[in-house]
Amino acid sequence: MKCGGSTLAALPNRFFDELRELQQSGIRPVIVHGGGPAISETLGKLGIETGFVNGLRKTNDDVLDVVEMVLAGRINKEIVRKIQTNGAKSLGLSGVDGMLIQARPVANAAEIGFVGDVTDVNAAIIEGIMDMGFIPVIAPIGIDDQGQRYNINADTAAGAVASRLGVERMIVVTDVPGILKTVDGQKQVLPVVTVEEIDAMIASGEIYGGMIPKVRAAIACIQGRVREVVIVSGEEPGVLTKAVRKGGVGTRIVQSNEGRV
Structure with missing residues (x-):
């Protein structure tokens, strides 16, 4: 499961009750979280300037210290506490711990820094x-063999973790x-959509504004063994059980029409 840190921390208790119930039934949840708004807020309070290149945060040494502090310290432990308060056991860690997430610089590292x-x-x-x-709760900080830390996009980290776990x-x-489409003048949630269809909907303006980065992030998670990504609202009652067992909730994003089955 991938979730923004602010989204997960704000979810109602019933979401975490359901998470506990799924775990008790034999499902083994893994959570990878982000925390971009909290990072930006903290950087602003500290007077540290930053910017973005193609959606990725420019990360120098000072920014990296704040990213690790907020993600691995504040957000990670907030999520762990909320899970435990609702009766499940949780353990929070970052990609640095045990070299959990191994990383290398992105291709444009000269421009963007330690990403x-x-x-x-x-x-x-x-x-x-x-x-x-x-329940593992993972903050997306990476590390290399020389001990250099890296700021990892949460969607990229979640896709890599999911793929490696099979x-x-x-x-x-x-x-x-989910992804909405206007049908007969009414907004409806698309049950299944391909990557190609998403690109077309962005080009036509059917997907716009804040939904564009959401769907692009979901597409980025489809890698390796990960064949589909389901976008759901955490506030919908029973959403996890539906997404895991029953279907019929949110939007399934698949690579091609072969994945619609």
Whole structure:
């Protein structure tokens, strides 16, 4: 499951009750979270300037310190506390711990700084945590063999973790019910959409504004063994059970029409 830090922290208790119930039934959830708004807020309070290049935050040493502090310190532990308050066991860590998320500089590192691409994920750590009965909550900070840290886009990290674990479906929890399309003058949630169809909807203006980065982020998660991404609203009652077991919720994003089955 991938979720923005602010989105996950704001979800109602019933979401976390359902998370606990799914775990107790044998489902093994893994959460990778972001926290961009909280990072920006903290940078502003500290007077540290930053910017973005193609949606990725420019990350120098000072920015990287704040990114790690906010993601691995504040947001990660807020999520862990909320899970535990609702009766499940959770363990928070970042990609630095045990070299969980190994990374290298992105191609345009000279322009953007310490932003990384994932080269490997130590799945044994995640599996070990799950075997002990805990829900892993992962902050997307990467590290290389020389000990250099990297700011990893949360969607990129989530896709890499899901692929390395052999997961075919990933759930992206947002504040919208899915991808909407106007049909006979009414907005309806599309049950399934291909990557090509999303590109066409962006070009036509049917997907616009804040939904564009959401769907592009979901597409970025489709890599390796991950065949589909389901965008759901975390506020919908029973959303996790529906997404995991029953279907019929949110929008499934698949690579091609072959994935509609």
